[in-house]
Amino acid sequence: MKKLFGCFCFALLMSLFGLSSKPIFASAHTPPLIKNSLSLSAESHSSFQVAGIYWLPDYLKDNTSRDYNTDGDNEDPGGGDVIPSDPINPDESRCSIYGFQTPDSVDTSLYSCTTVYPITGLPCYKDCVCKSDFKYTEENCLASAGKKLSGRNCNGKYENCVCKQTVTVSTGEKCDLYCENACVEKSCKPSVSLGTGEECSEHCASSSGTCTAKKCKASVSYNTSKGEYCAEKCASNSGVCTKKGCNKICKDKFTGSAPTNGYITTENCSDCSGSYTIKTGWACNSGYHKSGSSCIADCTRTCYDSYTGSLPANAQYTTKSCSDCSGSYTIKTGWSCKSGYTKSGNSCVCATTCKDKVTTKPANSYFVRVNCYACGVSKTINDRWECDSGYKKSGTSCVSTCTGGAITLCTATYCVKYAQGSSCWNACYHQCNQNCTFDGNC
Numbered sequence: 001m002k003k004l005f006g007c008f009c010f011a012l013l014m015s016l017f018g019l020s021s022k023p024i025f026a027s028a029h030t031p032p033l034i035k036n037s038l039s040l041s042a043e044s045h046s047s048f049q050v051a052g053i054y055w056l057p058d059y060l061k062d063n064t065s066r067d068y069n070t071d072g073d074n075e076d077p078g079g080g081d082v083i084p085s086d087p088i089n090p091d092e093s094r095c096s097i098y099g100f101q102t103p104d105s106v107d108t109s110l111y112s113c114t115t116v117y118p119i120t121g122l123p124c125y126k127d128c129v130c131k132s133d134f135k136y137t138e139e140n141c142l143a144s145a146g147k148k149l150s151g152r153n154c155n156g157k158y159e160n161c162v163c164k165q166t167v168t169v170s171t172g173e174k175c176d177l178y179c180e181n182a183c184v185e186k187s188c189k190p191s192v193s194l195g196t197g198e199e200c201s202e203h204c205a206s207s208s209g210t211c212t213a214k215k216c217k218a219s220v221s222y223n224t225s226k227g228e229y230c231a232e233k234c235a236s237n238s239g240v241c242t243k244k245g246c247n248k249i250c251k252d253k254f255t256g257s258a259p260t261n262g263y264i265t266t267e268n269c270s271d272c273s274g275s276y277t278i279k280t281g282w283a284c285n286s287g288y289h290k291s292g293s294s295c296i297a298d299c300t301r302t303c304y305d306s307y308t309g310s311l312p313a314n315a316q317y318t319t320k321s322c323s324d325c326s327g328s329y330t331i332k333t334g335w336s337c338k339s340g341y342t343k344s345g346n347s348c349v350c351a352t353t354c355k356d357k358v359t360t361k362p363a364n365s366y367f368v369r370v371n372c373y374a375c376g377v378s379k380t381i382n383d384r385w386e387c388d389s390g391y392k393k394s395g396t397s398c399v400s401t402c403t404g405g406a407i408t409l410c411t412a413t414y415c416v417k418y419a420q421g422s423s424c425w426n427a428c429y430h431q432c433n434q435n436c437t438f439d440g441n442c
Contacts, residue, residue, distance in 0.1 A: 095124030110134070110154040130154035136161040146179025170205035172212035188212060195235025197242035217242040227271040246272035258282035261295035289326055299325030305332040314341045314348040314375075340375055350375035361385035364398040 095102045098118040106113055106125050113125035134157035141147045141161035151159030163179035167186050177185035188204035189212035202213035216234035222244040232243035250269035258264050265280045284295035303322035311317060315335045322331045337348035354372035359382065361367060370383040387398035 095122065098124060100124035100126050101128060110152065130157055133159050144177075146177045146184040172202045172204035172210065173206060197232050197234035197240065198236060216240045220244050223272070227273065248273040250274075250276040250278055252279040254279045254281045256282070259284075259294050261285050261288045301326040303327075303329040303331055307332045307334045309335075311335055312347050314338050354379045354381055356382040358382050358385055362397045364388045364391045364400075 095118065100116060100118065101113070101124060103115075103123060103125055106128055110130060111125075111128040112131050113128040116124050116126050118124055131154070134152070134154040136149055136158045137156060138149070141149050141158070143164075146164050147161050148164045149158040149160070150162045163182060164184040166179075166182045166184055167175075169175050169183055169186050172189055173186050174189050175183035175185070176187050177183070186206075188207050188210045191204075191210050191212060192200075192214050194200060194211065194214055197217050198214045199217050200211035200213070201215040202211070204210040204212050214236070216237050219234075219240045219242060222228035222230055222241060227247040227249040229245050229247060230241035230243070231245035232241070234240040234242055248271055250271045250273070254264070259282065262282045262284045265283050266277050267280050269276050269278045284290055287298050288295040289298050302324045303326075307317070312335070315337050317332050318334045318336050319330050320333050322329045337343050337351075340351055341348040342351040352374045354374050354377065358367070362385070365385045365387050367382045368384045368386055369380045372379055372381045387393055390401055391398040392401050
């Protein structure tokens with residue numbers, strides 16, 4: 001009703017004095033004390049003064065004076081307005097009434113704001129945005145790169161993007177993610193399965209039940225002569241025996257019985273299973289000797305070595321067979337020299353020597369040399385002579401196989417004799433050292 005009544009009064013004044021008014025409306029952030037300036041029409045009256053009308057908001061309803069200044073200026077110099085209070089909390093001045101933010105409610109370490117004064121003496125903030133320091137989100141601070149958001153948060157944006165906490169890669173582990181050359185995520189290495197003769201050599205430090213590396217069990221040696229054998233080999237290295245087995249090899253070599261006047265012979269035997277006394281055969285009692293499968297009384301032996309002397313170097317014993325009632329024997333009768341040696345007193349000397357079979361050869365020929373061995377000595381001797389290439393034997397000489405004469409060419413660095421063509425071109429060519437002359441041998 002108060003508003004309707006004010007409007008009615010204002011309309012009445014305008015009709016009485018022929019005044020027109022132009023309201024000047026503030027923007028959304030203009031202070032609520034809104035002033036309308038009234039101007040006179042073209043006609044001037046001396047019997048009245050210009051009146052000013054102000055539109056006041058409800059919270060200024062108790063104002064009763066415009067409070068002109070002493071200069072007679074009808075413009076409000078400002079500074080006399082009353083800062084409104086929060087209607088909910090009257091003791092606190094609030095910028096929210098004007099759609100702004102109270103400075104105390106804004107953390108200026110996070111936000112950058114524009115300061116405005118909706119009324120004199122009331123600073124407020126508007127257009128508050130996060131400072132440029134806050135530039136990291138999950139979109140540019142990637143967990144897949146080992147990063148994480150850090151520091152203060154402003155509307156979901158963070159000050160820092162840092163590497164995740166580093167982790168130590170221990171035994172049996174591998175690094176899955178690096179950040180700036182530091183490992184930030186790890187896991188166990190791939191597990192391995194154990195085969196025959198294998199054992200785990202490395203467990204994952206973060207999961208002791210996971211085997212990440214294996215090795216052959218400790219190798220064992222085995223002695224086949226004792227009946228031992230390899231019962232288990234390492235699956236990853238068949239050359240390593242990790243368990244041995246045992247086969248008993250100590251068994252009786254003789255299973256029969258001893259004849260009259262005889263006894264069973266035995267010997268000690270040890271194998272991987274233990275130590276035993278095994279039967280090896282039979283023997284005759286003292287005063288008896290073997291005769292077939294029987295033991296008969298002993299007789300006087302007559303078969304003995306007829307030579308008991310020493311054996312000289314490069315000699316060998318001479319023997320013969322001898323039999324008596326006690327058995328058959330091979331006895332020594334003396335000595336003889338080995339092949340290539342001959343007796344000389346009580347010694348054996350070399351019977352042959354290695355000498356050249358030929359010592360001369362004709363022109364245009366060469367010696368054929370062979371190895372000779374006598375009494376432990378080896379040497380090379382002249383065995384025979386043969387004609388050079390392009391020559392053939394003719395009695396004790398070598399004659400040319402060419403039909404023409406010989407031409408001496410002394411231009412080569414070594415001596416070569418050759419026939420040119422299959423027919424020798426009716427001539428033989430000899431190349432000799434430049435400083436040589438042809439004499440049949442260059």
